[in-house]
Structures are given as structure tokens and as C-alpha cells.
Amino acid sequence: xxxxxxxxxxxxxxxxxxxxxxxxxxxxxxxxxxxxxxxxxxxxxxxxxxxxxxxxxxxxxxxxxxxxxxxxxxxxxxxxxxxxxxxxxxxxxxxxxxxxxxxxxxxxxxxxxxxxxxxxxxxxxxxxxxxxxxxxxxxxxxxxxxxxxxxxxxxxxxxxxxxxxxxxxxxxxxxxxxxxxxxxxxxxxxxxxxxxxxxxxxxxxxxxxxxxxxxxxxxxxxxxxxxxxxxxxxxxxxxxxxxxxxxxxxxxxxxxxxxxxxxxxxxxxxxxxxxxxxxxxxxxxxxxxxxxxxxxxxxxxxxxxxxxxxxxxxxxxxxxxxxxxxxxxxxxxxxxxxxxxxxxxxxxxxxxxxxxxxxxxxxxxxxxxxxxxxxxxxxxxxxxxxxxxxxxxxxxxxxxxxxxxxxxx
Amino acid sequence: xxxxxxxxxxxxxxxxxxxxxxxxxxxxxxxxxxxxxxxxxxxxxxxxxxxxxxxxxxxxxxxxxxxxxxxxxxxxxxxxxxxxxxxxxxxxxxxxxxxxxxxxxxxxxxxxxxxxxxxxxxxxxxxxxxxxxxxxxxxxxxxxxxxxxxxxxxxxxxxxxxxxxxxxxxxxxxxxxxxxxxxxxxxxxxxxxxxxxxxxxxxxxxxxxxxxxxxxxxxxxxxxxxxxxx
Numbered sequence: 001x002x003x004x005x006x007x008x009x010x011x012x013x014x015x016x017x018x019x020x021x022x023x024x025x026x027x028x029x030x031x032x033x034x035x036x037x038x039x040x041x042x043x044x045x046x047x048x049x050x051x052x053x054x055x056x057x058x059x060x061x062x063x064x065x066x067x068x069x070x071x072x073x074x075x076x077x078x079x080x081x082x083x084x085x086x087x088x089x090x091x092x093x094x095x096x097x098x099x100x101x102x103x104x105x106x107x108x109x110x111x112x113x114x115x116x117x118x119x120x121x122x123x124x125x126x127x128x129x130x131x132x133x134x135x136x137x138x139x140x141x142x143x144x145x146x147x148x149x150x151x152x153x154x155x156x157x158x159x160x161x162x163x164x165x166x167x168x169x170x171x172x173x174x175x176x177x178x179x180x181x182x183x184x185x186x187x188x189x190x191x192x193x194x195x196x197x198x199x200x201x202x203x204x205x206x207x208x209x210x211x212x213x214x215x216x217x218x219x220x221x222x223x224x225x226x227x228x229x230x231x232x233x234x235x236x237x238x239x240x241x242x243x244x245x246x247x248x249x250x251x252x253x254x255x256x257x258x259x260x261x262x263x264x265x266x267x268x269x270x271x272x273x274x275x276x277x278x279x280x281x282x283x284x285x286x287x288x289x290x291x292x293x294x295x296x297x298x299x300x301x302x303x304x305x306x307x308x309x310x311x312x313x314x315x316x317x318x319x320x321x322x323x324x325x326x327x328x329x330x331x332x333x334x335x336x337x338x339x340x341x342x343x344x345x346x347x348x349x350x351x352x353x354x355x356x357x358x359x360x361x362x363x364x365x366x367x368x369x370x371x372x373x374x375x376x377x378x379x380x381x382x383x384x385x386x387x388x389x390x391x392x393x394x395x396x397x398x399x400x401x402x403x404x405x406x407x408x409x
Numbered sequence: 410x411x412x413x414x415x416x417x418x419x420x421x422x423x424x425x426x427x428x429x430x431x432x433x434x435x436x437x438x439x440x441x442x443x444x445x446x447x448x449x450x451x452x453x454x455x456x457x458x459x460x461x462x463x464x465x466x467x468x469x470x471x472x473x474x475x476x477x478x479x480x481x482x483x484x485x486x487x488x489x490x491x492x493x494x495x496x497x498x499x500x501x502x503x504x505x506x507x508x509x510x511x512x513x514x515x516x517x518x519x520x521x522x523x524x525x526x527x528x529x530x531x532x533x534x535x536x537x538x539x540x541x542x543x544x545x546x547x548x549x550x551x552x553x554x555x556x557x558x559x560x561x562x563x564x565x566x567x568x569x570x571x572x573x574x575x576x577x578x579x580x581x582x583x584x585x586x587x588x589x590x591x592x593x594x595x596x597x598x599x600x601x602x603x604x605x606x607x608x609x610x611x612x613x614x615x616x617x618x619x620x621x622x623x624x625x626x627x628x629x630x631x632x633x634x635x636x637x638x639x
Binding site for chain 1: 460491494508521
């Protein structure tokens with residue numbers, strides 16, 4: 001160990017209590033930051049997964065402009081062969097074709113305007129959680145059958161149940177009159193009353209026949225196991241459709257811009273709080289280091305008289321600050337990592353969470369995200385601000401006059 | 410050969426409305442390898458003169474030459490380099506770094522000079538043995554007596570073989586026996602290493618060791634005489 005490092009280390013422990021108090025403030029804030037940030041990232045993962053898994057998936061292939069203006073005519077030709085192609089290049093992803101139109105749906109007593117989505121019954125359960133939320137009856141099975149699954153709120157509004165028939169009225173892709181009679185095979189309860197009131201699913205083959213779509217559809221949904229797999233899947237899909245005119249690929253941030261904005265807004269408010277905590281810690285370090293420099297004025301005066309330049313003294317004080325911050329970082333990260341790792345397995349929940357989770361079909365526990373980034377982000381910033389707090393006491397040493405300093409008591 | 414040349418040094422301090430002339434047109438030549446005592450009552454200007462020669466304090470006027478090179482106008486950095494490589498200091502209150510051992514205190518300046526670890530260890534061990542502190546290398550200042558601490562301070566001052574050692578009241582905090590031992594040591598180092606010593610003191614026993622005695626009063630040199638050292 002070089003002499004400067006030894007000197008800095010021993011200087012730190014001249015006032016053990018003061019050093020430990022400052023280090024403890026850093027440890028506490030690091031543990032708190034790791035806990036909060038990993039919990040935050042964990043809840044974002046949960047929000048994203050649940051939102052995307054409910055319906056939209058992580059990636060979609062659409063006709064250009066369909067996302068902004070979802071018209072039936074903005075369609076993808078030969079959609080099922082294209083979905084097959086994508087399955088061959090992304091064997092680990094789940095892929096399903098869809099088509100969607102707005103239609104008037106009528107029971108014996110009422111008529112309501114809703115969105116009808118044509119889905120592939122064999123693939124849809126793998127890209128969407130909606131089929132798993134069928135609480136009465138069953139999900140669709142035959143791709144050409146005149147069947148429909150509707151939401152609980154829509155069923156209540158239309159006063160229908162499983163086994164009843166509904167009449168669909170709408171416009172076909174070619175402008176023709178689209179009409180059909182479908183039998184209700186299932187009623188789903190997604191937890192979202194909007195979705196349960198306005199959405200119904202029919203088999204894709206039946207949809208194409210009814211809405212004069214021929215082999216067309218409106219979207220191919222790609223669901224991957226992990227958000228980290230999105231970029232590579234996105235590139236692969238983009239490469240595959242490069243030669244196909246009029247098609248575009250959207251990722252989840254484009255499909256669900258509201259979700260991204262909600263996360264960004266939550267991040268901003270959380271970081272405001274984290275910022276306050278970090279500034280408080282930085283002031284604690286500033287106070288400690290300033291006191292440490294002031295009480296050693298005489299000693300620094302002597303050292304300067306021996307021919308040591310202020311730059312060397314300043315780097316010594318910065319080294320002391322860095323060592324203290326390192327103690328806070330290492331111990332804080334170790335404790336924070338242990339807590340986050342435990343909660344990553346056991347989960348974290350607070351009173352009232354079960355009720356909300358059940359309502360929105362979410363898990364009743366949040367699992368903190370234990371990644372290198374979530375572990376080091378907060379403590380890294382605390383470390384950086386602690387170093388910055390050491391700059392002012394260090395700079396004071398450049399103004400030190402040896403004779404005056406040696407007179408200091 | 411002249412090691413230090415001071416020409417017409419003036420330094421005033423303001424104390425309230427009163428101007429104190431700490432150095433009042435002081436001129437002085439110091440030969441290389443000499444052993445000189447600056448004596449005089451408190452406030453006579455001894456420490457101010459040492460500080461001026463060591464570049465620790467700025468002069469109001471006058472010129473200081475070190476080995477023929479004018480140094481009183483040097484900036485902070487070059488002056489620090491000059492002190493680091495050519496001037497050693499011994500203070501009244503020892504002023505060792507409390508968290509370093511005796512050996513580390515001696516090595517500290519050499520480390521800044523860029524001396525290798527092996528060389529530092531060799532030199533510091535040798536000098537501590539020379540000042541009579543063999544076996545106490547790993548003791549911290551708090552574990553040493555006043556005399557031993559001052560010996561460490563002397564070892565620190567001379568380990569880099571400076572041309573000049575400025576000592577300000579080095580025996581002030583020592584009992585007479587320890588003071589005599591220290592002065593014997595300084596005299597020996599002066600003779601063996603040809604280091605120039607300029608010692609500020611008002612201790613008559615210390616003055617007896619000097620080859621040349623300069624008496625100061627009210628910021629002026631009032632006597633400058635050669636004498637037979639003890």
C-alpha cells in the first residue's frame with residue numbers, strides 16, 4: 001500500500017465516530033436507494049409485462065399508418081404465411097396474426113358499437129392473457145367457426161350469456177356490407193372495464209370471410225419472453241419485412257406510448273426524492289471533510305513548509321473522501337443487494353395491494369429487479385456526489401499560507 | 410562559498426494601528442557548511458528571518474539568494490520545489506504527522522520527491538539509526554518522548570541531504586540533557602554531511618554550539634561574531 005493511501009486511510013480513523021457517522025449516512029442512503037430503485041424497476045417490469053401481455057405484445061407488424069389511424073383497409077396481405085415466416089426466424093417468440101374492425105353488435109334487446117378482433121385461436125393464448133381470463137364458457141377453438149368471446153361488461157350491457165347469439169353489422173374491407181351471426185362461447189373478465197365493455201374476439205378465418213378481407217389481416221403480434229429480447233427480435237423482424245412494401249414494425253414504446261410516459265413521469269418524481277437524499281448525504285460528507293481540513297490546518301501548514309505542494313494535499317483530502325465514500329458504497333451495496341435479492345425471491349407487498357392486484361389482474365407482490373444497474377445506479381451517484389463534496393475542502397488548501405497555517409491552534 | 414545571501418530584507422506587520430518592523434534592512438551572508446545561531450529575545454525577528462530565507466513568508470522588500478539564485482520572487486510551486494529538495498525544517502513543536510510511524514514520517518518527504526520504496530526504506534532506516542532511534546521505527550509520535558520526536562523531525566529534515574536546515578527553537582520543549590544530545594546530533598550532522606544549519610534560539614546553551622552567532626533585536630542584526638564552538 002503506497003504511503004499516501006496509508007496516510008489517507010489512517011487520517012480517516014483519527015475521528016472514528018465522525019467517520020462512521022458519515023459512512024453510516026452513506027450506507028443508509030445506499031441501501032434505501034437500492035431498495036427503492038430495484039423495487040421501482042421491478043414494478044416497471046411488472047407493469048410492462050402485464051400491459052403488453054394483456055393484448056398488444058412487445059412488437060407488432062402493421063401496415064404503415066395503422067397505429068395512428070386503424071382502418072380496416074390498412075391491411076397486410078397474406079398475413080398467415082407472413083406470420084409463419086416470422087415464426088421460422090424467431091423460434092423462441094410467440095407470434096399470432098390479427099385483424100380488427102368496428103361493428104355494431106346486437107342481441108335481442110340491445111345494440112352496441114364495439115371493436116371486433118379476429119384472432120388465431122391456436123396462437124392467440126400465447127401472445128395475450130385475454131384468452132386465459134375467460135371466466136364463463138371457453139375460448140375460441142375453430143378458426144372458421146361463427147363464434148365470439150366477449151367481455152363481462154359487454155355481456156351485461158347486451159343482457160346475454162354463453163350460448164346466446166349476437167348479430168354483427170359493419171363494413172367490409174371492399175366497402176361491402178358485412179354481417180354475420182355468431183354464437184357466444186365465452187365471457188372474459190380482464191379487470192379493465194373499458195376492455196370488457198368494448199372488445200370482442202372472433203376466429204380470424206371467420207373475420208376474413210365476414211369482412212371481405214380475403215387473406216388479409218391488420219397486425220402480426222410478436223411476444224418475447226423478456227424485454228431484453230425486444231431489440232434483437234425487432235431487428236430480425238425488420239430484416240424480414242424489408243422487401244414488403246407498406247409494412248412497418250413497431251416496438252412496445254410505440255404501441256403503448258402512454259405506458260412509457262407513465263414510467264417516465266414516475267421516474268421523474270422518484271428521482272426528485274432520491275436527489276434530495278443524495279444532496280443531504282453530500283452535505284454530511286462536506287461537513288465532515290471541511291472539519292477534517294480545518295482542524296488539520298497547522299499540520300497542513302507544516303507539510304507545505306516541508307515542500308509539499310497544495311495539489312498533493314488536495315489529492316490527499318480527495319483520497320480520504322474517496323475512501324470514506326468507498327466504505328459507504330461497498331457496505332451499502334452489500335446490504336442493499338442482500339435485501340433486494342431476498343425480496344426478489346420472496347416478493348414485496350404492502351397492505352391493500354392484494355385487492356388492487358386482483359382488480360387489475362396483477363400479481364399481489366412486486367419482485368424487485370436485481371441487476372447490476374439497479375444495484376449500482378443509486379450508490380454510484382452517492383459516490384460521485386460524495387467526491388464532489390470533497391472538492392471544496394480540497395480547494396481551500398490551495399489558499400493555504402504555511403506561516404499563517406502553522407500559527408493555527 | 411556563500412550558500413545564502415540576504416540583501417536589505419524588510420518585513421513589517423500591522424498590529425492594530427502599530428506597524429511592527431519584524432525585519433528592518435537585514436543583510437546577511439551564510440557560508441556553505443556553517444553552523445550558525447540566530448539569537449535574540451522574542452519578537453526580535455529570528456523566526457521571520459528563517460521564514461523569509463525558507464520562502465515561507467513574502468518579504469516587503471529585499472533579495473534572497475540561494476546558491477547564487479534569487480529565490481524571493483519565486484512562485485509558490487518553484488518555492489515548494491526548492492524547499493522539498495534543498496531546505497530542511499525543524500520546528501519547535503516537532504510537528505510530525507501523528508498518524509504515521511517514525512519511519513513513515515521520515516519517508517514522507519522522500520515519497521513526494523519520487524524516491525523508490527526500497528531506497529526510501531534504506532535511507533530512513535540509516536538516518537533513524539544515526540539519530541539514535543534504531544528499534545523505534547514503527548512507533549507513532551504519541552509513543553515517543555519529546556526528545557525522540559525532535560530526533561525524528563531532524564531525521565526528516567536531513568534525510569534528503571538538503572543544503573540548508575532551518576531550525577526554529579528546536580530545543581525549546583526539551584529538558585537540558587535531551588537538548589544537549591540534540592545539539593550534539595545537529596553538530597555531528599553538520600560536520601559529517603556538510604549541511605548548513607541556521608538555528609534560531611534564545612537558549613544560551615544552544616548558542617555555545619555555534620561557530621557564528623548572530624544577535625538580533627527589533628528586526629535588526631545588532632551583532633555578528635565568530636566564536637569557538639563547544
